[in-house]
Amino acid sequence: MTYNYYPGHMMKAKRAMEEDIRIIDLLIELLDARAPQSTRNPEIDKLAKGKGRMVLLNKSDLADEDETKKWIAYFKDRGIAAISLDSRNRKEMKEIDNAVSFACREKIEKNKKKGIINRPMRAMVVGIPNVGKSTFINSYAGRAAAKTGNKPGVTRGKQWIKLGKNLELLDTPGILWPKIDDETAGFHLALLGSMNDLILNREEMVIRFIRELKVSFPEILFERYGITAETGEEEALRTVAVKRNAIQKGGEPDTDRAISFILDDFRSGKLGKITLDRLDDIADEDL
Ligand SMILES: Nc1nc2c(ncn2[C@@H]2O[C@H](COP(=O)(O)OP(=O)(O)O)[C@@H](O)[C@H]2O)c(=O)[nH]1
Ligand SMILES: [Mg+2]
The missing domain is CATH 3.40.50.300 (P-loop containing nucleotide triphosphate hydrolases)
Known part of the structure; x- marks a missing residue:
């Protein structure tokens, strides 16, 4: 990315x-x-x-x-x-x-x-x-x-x-302008939606977000969406779409809308209290 x-x-x-x-x-x-x-x-x-x-x-x-x-x-x-x-x-x-x-x-x-x-x-x-x-x-x-x-x-x-x-x-x-010298920082800034100027692929971003949540906030993923560590990321998007009644004409889950739901849920706090930059995960030389 x-x-x-x-x-x-x-x-x-x-x-x-x-x-x-x-x-x-x-x-x-x-x-x-x-x-x-x-x-x-x-x-x-x-x-x-x-x-x-x-x-x-x-x-x-x-x-x-x-x-x-x-x-x-x-x-x-x-x-x-x-x-x-x-x-x-x-x-x-x-x-x-x-x-x-x-x-x-x-x-x-x-x-x-x-x-x-x-x-x-x-x-x-x-x-x-x-x-x-x-x-x-x-x-x-x-x-x-x-x-x-x-x-x-x-x-x-x-x-x-x-x-x-x-x-x-x-x-x-x-x-101030953010210093995006590492790509995790760029990813987190994009997730926060704080930098309009950041060009990003929303699907990649949300899939990576789900992966991070599986590790750091698994209970939130499960409570809100019924997603577990075993749920694959693509499947997770379909699960969210179905849960929110976002179904395309042919009956397929609308994963594009699922991506928006997840981003909105996170940004508005509906997903719960989530910290992206966790001190224990950051290497000393990066601090
Ligand atoms: N949840 C929450 N939202 C906040 C807080 N502070 C600001 N906001 C929201 O964040 C957005 C940006 O705030 P703004 O003051 O315009 O940011 P600025 O660009 O740094 O001046 C607005 O929608 C605010 O309502 C806060 O402490 N908690
Ligand atoms: Mg301002």
Whole structure:
């Protein structure tokens, strides 16, 4: 399976983000909790040198809770505060504030030494398309949302959202491009439906998905579709089609529609809480 992803249109976004990063103190990086490895861009580590860091494992309502816990521990080990989140739920935003102070502690300390006290920290949200950046900004800022408007000279025309006394959030998120250097990452990104630009064969993709589920989430396959480890992949597609009454004119199961059902079920969470990037499956040198 090959993935063709053309980052051409992202070059502009990249340049704009590199500019913005210079003037911020804290980088809030959104990842998809179902695939924290595949939705990450390792280049951010270079770009974010010297900045406060925070990772939000978003869409955690769709991910396996145990796997999410492992990812949180993984980031913690690397000195990065990570929080699992459903960005659509405003109640979950309270937890962010504490993590913000923690992530900015070095900068606050530095400022103090220079005699700068109470200067608000400036934060920026980054992440690949569709990971939930806008949803997060709306939920997090929604409580306070007083847009500060343009402050020429100081902010170079940027819109900031003032959050309490201590934090200003850049109104526009930074769009990252995924780094698809391994084909599992490409496969997982395509499954998430997060990259429209990924050219892929849906049937191959779903068959491979079924194979992965047989290994990592067999109970989900069985409960939802009655598919077991013994069911062949082609047969599995026919089973799903029959179960959903997707029958062609001649009486044959419509496996094309079965493919759509499976993708929709996964993406909408109807299939259950599934994590694609499982830490135990990823080789150390790839982390
Ligand atoms: N289930 C779930 N869906 C979410 C969450 N956050 C965002 N979404 C959905 O994901 C889609 C993309 O979100 P959006 O904020 O536009 O992503 P952006 O491209 O990064 O700005 C939208 O349909 C959101 O409703 C979340 O935490 N859980
Ligand atoms: Mg957006």
